[in-house]
Amino acid sequence: MTLTKTLKRFGSGALIASLLAAAANGQDEASSADAFNIPDNVSILGPSDPNLRKATVKVNGTVITGTDVDQRVALILASNEAEPSPEELERLRLQVFRNLIDETLQIQEAEALEFAVTPEEVAEAYQRVATQRNRSLEAFEQYLISVGSSPDSLKRQIEGEIAWDRLLRRNVAPFVQVSASEVNELYERMQSSVGTEEYRIGEIYLSATPATREAVAQNANRIVDQLREGGSFVAYARQFSEASTAAVGGDLGWIRLEQLQNPQLEQAARELTPGQLIGPVEIPGGFSILYLIDKRQIGMANPRDAIVSLKQISIDFPQGTTEDAARQRVVSFQEGVSQIRGCGEVETKAPDFGAQVVSNDIAIRSLPEALQATILELNIGQSTPPFGSITEGVRVLMVCGRDDPAPEASGPDRAALLSQIEDDRINKRAQRYLRDLRRDAVIDYN
Numbered sequence: 001m002t003l004t005k006t007l008k009r010f011g012s013g014a015l016i017a018s019l020l021a022a023a024a025n026g027q028d029e030a031s032s033a034d035a036f037n038i039p040d041n042v043s044i045l046g047p048s049d050p051n052l053r054k055a056t057v058k059v060n061g062t063v064i065t066g067t068d069v070d071q072r073v074a075l076i077l078a079s080n081e082a083e084p085s086p087e088e089l090e091r092l093r094l095q096v097f098r099n100l101i102d103e104t105l106q107i108q109e110a111e112a113l114e115f116a117v118t119p120e121e122v123a124e125a126y127q128r129v130a131t132q133r134n135r136s137l138e139a140f141e142q143y144l145i146s147v148g149s150s151p152d153s154l155k156r157q158i159e160g161e162i163a164w165d166r167l168l169r170r171n172v173a174p175f176v177q178v179s180a181s182e183v184n185e186l187y188e189r190m191q192s193s194v195g196t197e198e199y200r201i202g203e204i205y206l207s208a209t210p211a212t213r214e215a216v217a218q219n220a221n222r223i224v225d226q227l228r229e230g231g232s233f234v235a236y237a238r239q240f241s242e243a244s245t246a247a248v249g250g251d252l253g254w255i256r257l258e259q260l261q262n263p264q265l266e267q268a269a270r271e272l273t274p275g276q277l278i279g280p281v282e283i284p285g286g287f288s289i290l291y292l293i294d295k296r297q298i299g300m301a302n303p304r305d306a307i308v309s310l311k312q313i314s315i316d317f318p319q320g321t322t323e324d325a326a327r328q329r330v331v332s333f334q335e336g337v338s339q340i341r342g343c344g345e346v347e348t349k350a351p352d353f354g355a356q357v358v359s360n361d362i363a364i365r366s367l368p369e370a371l372q373a374t375i376l377e378l379n380i381g382q383s384t385p386p387f388g389s390i391t392e393g394v395r396v397l398m399v400c401g402r403d404d405p406a407p408e409a410s411g412p413d414r415a416a417l418l419s420q421i422e423d424d425r426i427n428k429r430a431q432r433y434l435r436d437l438r439r440d441a442v443i444d445y446n
Contacts, residue, residue, distance in 0.1 A: 057097075058444040059104040064097070072096045072157070074148030076239070087222070092239055103160035105437040110163035115170065117162045125158045126151070168430055176425045183418050198298050199257060199269055202233050202250040202291035205243035206280070220280035220287045227277055233291045242286075244427055251293070265290065274304075275369030294365070301405045303376055304365040309401035311346050312358045313337060313383070316393040326390045333394060334386060342381040343400035359400075375399065 056065045073096050077084070084092060110116055130140035141151045204223065208216035223236055237250025245252055257266040265288055268278045272292035279289035296302040315333050317326050336353030340346055350357050364375050374384050378399045388394040 056446050057101070058442075058446075059101050060108055060442050062104050062108065064100050064104065068100060068153065068156075069093060069097050071149045071153035072100065075144070075153060075157075078147040078149065079235075085226075088226070091219075095239060101441075101443065102434060102438070103157065105434070105441055106160050106164040106167065109437055110167055113167070113171075115163070115166045117159045117166070121162060122155050122159050125162065126155055129154070129158070167433070168426060172426055172429045172433060173422075176422050176429065178418055178421045178425070182421060183414050186417050186421070187414050196256065196298055197295055198254050199295045200254050200293040201252045201260075201269060202237060202293055203243055203245060203252055204233075204237045204241040204250055204279075204289040205286060206240065206288075207242050207286040216287060217280065217282070220289060224277065224279055224289055227289070227291075233277070244431070250291070254296075273373065275372075302365075303404070304363075304372060305405035306364050307361055307403040307405075308364055308375060308399055309361050310359070311343055311398045311400055312360070312395050313340075313346060313350050313355045313398065314358070314388075314393050314395035315353075315355050317390050321390060323390070330386060330394055337383060337386075337396055340383075340398070343398055346398060361401075371397070 056063050058064075073089075073093055076092065076096070107117070127137065130137050133140060133143075135143065144151055144154060204220075206216050206220050219240075223231075223240060227233055227236060234249030234251075238246055241250050243250070257269055260266050260269065262283050264281050264283055268281050269290055269292065272278055272290070274292050274294050277289070277291045280287035281290065294302075294304065315329065317329065321329075332353055333355065336349070336355065340349050346357055364372055367375060371384065371387075375397065378384070380399055380401065383396045383398040386394050386396050
């Protein structure tokens, strides 16, 4: 990962707080809590919910209004397929409110150090976003308004992103140094690991203290339920994870399980197959939800990169077909498919039992996760079990050819490892930088 990519990770505007806050504070909270000498039984003398803050708020004199929060929330919801529950929406509003405070602090810091972002820079970046969406400026602004957001809200997010990137480039990155011996040591370890398994894992981390453990556990379980019902892991990680991977959808990249540095997480991840989810797993300091994106052997070809030639044999059901009639049709379909001896007979025999045929070459990893493991086990001329429904039709896939991928390189080169170590150190210093900005801020809640 290059320095530019690292800085982009920290320039996610509305998501910046979840990217940095907990990773900076989580590990030392428990060890420093005793210094406050707080009794176990606490009696709240003021309002019972200190998190229930109503805009406006002044951050070093800059006002954040309820409209600012509403428009930023609308922008996030527009890119999220899942409809949040009222509880999730309230948590999202609170997270956005915190993110706007951080964004304001970043913009103010850039201005104080004479690194201010100009309107021309914001306009140029805004134009690029519109172009990436294949829209004219006018159409893009109409779209933002139609979803309940506004051009000003997105431009403010862009300004915060550029400001934070600039601060990290000038105040953090130049002071990060990595020695050649560190790079060489890591490189030798990587070379010796050829053939061992490597995992690409997504994580959602929620910090907890003894006082908040129960509430955080309930929240983690709600998130898992939503994910199992089809929620986007990437979207939930961006909004709720308190790990430094939040800005990239929780993606840890390719790692060995030892890098998780936690026996519970290592064991949980080892039992997963690609596409599976596990959690919440309680670990020191909070809870983790893990999602296995993929796994491979270092230096070996990844079988999911194979290109397979497939023939899809399918049947549809007329509207109004009963379940009994559909079941009988599926039985006949299975019998018909079983009589096909290899791909050469598909086109001639499929019409005999009313099936249609479509041929295509496709990478195994681009298939739905539920089919990938099945396809990997098939030989030429074999087909999957039937899958589908009355509304979508029932089909099988027959393997007619396979081009296996070439072996992968045995890990990154020294230049890539140098960049990786630098990125990690920039990450940690950025966390401390934002934490210091928060500590010095004058924040007036109305």
